[in-house]
Amino acid sequence: MSALSLRNIEKSFGGNAILKGVSLDAEPGEFIALVGPSGCGKSTLLRILAGLETADSGTITVGDQDLTKLQAAARNVAMVFQSYALYPHLTAAQNIAVPLVMRRLTRAQRLPLLGPLMPGQRQAIADIKRDVRDMAVSLKIDHLLDRKPGQMSGGQRQRVALGRAMVRRPAVFLMDEPLSNLDANLRVHARGEIVEMHRRAGVPTVYVTHDQAEALSMADRVAVMIGGSLLQLAAPAVIYDDPQHVEVAKFVGQPRINLISQQVAADGTVGLGEARCGLSRIDVAVGSEVTLGIRPEFVSVSREGRGLPALVERVEFLGSEIIVYSRLEQSGDTMIAKLTPAEGAGLSTGKRIHLAAAPERLFVFAEDGRRLRSTSLIDSDVRELAYG
């Protein structure tokens, strides 16, 4: 049994299908990153999970409890918003205390003047104060407890928001791009903290981001959502090395994967120069259009010799690596290659080079974007070239 399970969630806004049957299962304590381009429905899915929006169809279960029909307040789901959504009129301590006050005190105990007269109220308040302080200490924000959100920096607000979400020990933890308002340095630092905090809480977490580096580095599994469908849900390495859909391959990886359209040759193969793969005739007919994909780090460049001739269009020096953009002379496709500084030394715009690809690294996608099974046909010469 999974800790969190979404089944066939569908949602449309005014006739536009935004979520098209999303299913997702999370193990207890699993960290799932939900990535996808802007507008693909990530936030909508999170809001449905939290109960802030109702799905048109589908079910949500947490543990063995069906949440589908429950109100947001009744679900034990916490969320960190992109804007943090802290209460501007309350101090950090009061912000963190709100979910506890709402849950632990009775309606009568919360009354402004009569509350303190109710039995047990003092003890409950003291417990809340202690829990808030403990949470603040563990997030290293105990010195900020008396400040209002307007008097805090973005990073501090983000921690307060994190504290407010975690303090009540939710059954599911949702985060909607919590780091996107931080500067680059702080973001990398906060990544580590969130992972650490998640490990301690041990609660299934869905983390929305459109930063793929964040997703790949933080998550146990990455869910790639494009156009309202989950195209793949797998471990980061699998998402990167074994994408099941052309859109997944396109979305993940920096610089972008090289994609080349081709027709399947008469012998049932496709390929780049001498790096070829064989396709099963069951999957695809000879002559039909497919897309070949190869990641830039598996494209090798040589000055002369074999390989596909190409003209260098642009060279980007990034310190530890060099990105070479070139245009294939035959087909006119742009190819991106990622080289070490040694390999890329001396390359400049206008130079003629030869490209080769590692055949076992070729992905083949059908016209509808599905990944096709392929077997790499390794030519020893090509291999030499590729790894030479």
Added chain:
Amino acid sequence: MTSNGFTPARVARLAVLSFGALVFLAPYIFMISTAGKAQSDIFTSSLSLIPQQWFFFENFAKAWSRVSMTTLLFNGVLVCLLILVFQVVVAIPCAYAMAKLKFRAARAMMVLVMLGLLVPIHATALPLYVAFDRVGALNSYVALVAPFTISVFGIFLFLQFFRSMPDDLIHAARLDGMSEIGIIARVIVPNAWPAITAFAIFSVVAHWNDLYWPLIVVSNQAYATPPLGLLYFRAAEAGDDYGALMAATLIITFPLVAAFLLAQKRFVEGITMTGLKG
């Protein structure tokens, strides 16, 4: 705008503004002056601002003793306060629902609010009068307060303000376990003070100064609001004793003037806020 120097443009601007202020203040200044004059002094042919004899005390004493000023002021405060409280209690939840909740009638309600903004009290005065007469509620605080408890202007003003509040804040509140009423009490109201203040100023000024409606439903002095009381004072007591009349007027306008001077900054804020958003 930050320069403190008196450039010619600045001097000209200040001169125009001062002249305008003087024009608007003139009647009030003249009122103060008249309140300090004896009857004979008022009807001299020459026009002077400074009274020849200081008659302030006599005039105020007359104004205070001839009509029950305390009743008038008390009625004014009570009626304005009741109206304001009811208006806010009705308008805030209504505006919140229209701004942040999704329900089918939202659009129809918006149209109704717009229509309500277009209908003046004068159009509904007669039917309301007949209705209050039938239930025997004329000459009561109910008649003075009830027609104004729902302020479409208030709903409209709060609606504009709430629309600019982030949805995420309300989502967070729901996740934290608040009911919709809880959200209004704990999140919306504490963050809506600028709008509430602005609205309070408009409401109190309008109803403190209102003569039209009290004149229709009140004929018993015990329920008279300040402007109505002035009217009685003029007709019944003062005759042509303008000194006392002006003194009474001064007493009645004083609370608003004092409130304005104290809350000048808020007042201006409120007006600019509604000017920008309304």
